[in-house]
Amino acid sequence: MKEYKVFAINPGSTSTKIALFQGDVEVFSKNITHEAAELKQFREILDQLAYRKKSILEALQEANQSLTGTDAFVGRGGGLVSVVGGTYPVNDRILADQRNKVSVQHPAILGAQLAHEFVEEYGGQAFIVNPPDVDEFIDEARITGLKGLYRESKLHALNQKEVGIRYAKSLGKRYEEIDLIICHIGDGISVTAHRKGKMIDSNDIAQGDGPMAPTRCGALPVKDVVRMCFSGKFTEEEIYQKITKNGGLVDHLGTSDAREVGKRIAAGDGYAKLVYDAMIYQIAKQAGAMAAVLEGKVDGIVLTGGISYDPYVDAELKRKLQFIAPVTIMAGEFEMEALAAGALRVLTGEEEPKTYTGIPCWNGFHLG
Incomplete structure (x- = not known):
């Protein structure tokens, strides 16, 4: 060949x-x-x-x-x-x-x-x-509590898919044959349910959802966010920056470097440990939600992204999640x-190419 x-x-x-x-x-x-x-x-x-x-x-x-x-x-x-x-x-x-x-x-x-x-x-x-x-979300994953506000897929699609394909091969199977939860843990964190080759639900890494991350705020109490927006203390751009670039570890600890946080914890910084443990807790919580999305049929949980090099993060997530399915570490990114x-x-003909038409695969609900 x-x-x-x-x-x-x-x-x-x-x-x-x-x-x-x-x-x-x-x-x-x-x-x-x-x-x-x-x-x-x-x-x-x-x-x-x-x-x-x-x-x-x-x-x-x-x-x-x-x-x-x-x-x-x-x-x-x-x-x-x-x-x-x-x-x-x-x-x-x-x-x-x-x-x-x-x-x-x-x-x-x-x-x-x-x-x-x-x-x-x-x-x-x-x-x-x-x-x-x-964007491969199922319809139920899109609905929010406000009509007209819908969830769309904003996640680490390239690495998530590659990790899914690699993990399936390690089992001697095809990605389209298994159900997975993949946790990409980096500057942004996406925890995604993969069902038979489709990413059917995940948290939104771009608009404030799911676990907090080194630079992103994650899910927040909405009423408190509204109060911040109308407090007069922040411009619209500053609020966006807090959500996507200056939230999470940066807002709490002044750094997005997980290695630096680890050094502070080792030196006895109790607040750094609390915040880091809270991030890990939120990742596990999101993974539990994705297990419910997959109705408990989970062939494996995979930890990937840069922070999955941290043995402490891996050990804690294994402890919290191994009751669902085997937890595997595929640290780093494979972009x-x-x-x-x-x-x-x-x-090689293993996969048929897709054709981009310019027509969205999802463009809102058009129901009566």
């Missing part, structure tokens, strides 16, 4: 991660950092396209790596309407929807644009894999591997 050459591109706020794969073996990778001062010159995210491409080509040249003969260029994706999970060839609709800002703008949208640019120059095919826009693997599954 041919060993396909795949180039993965994962643009972030101040960096661009790149990796070159020969088959499923990573042969080169680099995290290209971008100075904030350099990025400030660009008014829109898409204005960074030529700059990021130049940075990538320079990094490859320095490492004596060539993109000649690459079979697939695969980017992170994003900035699209809601889609089901899978691998999508980059088409004109994807490029247009990102340019027309049909959804939230994040540097990840540059992944598809860069993949397209490289295909134009080097040939091959361009893909995105499980972009942030993946670059996930991008390459998604492209390879299509190239």
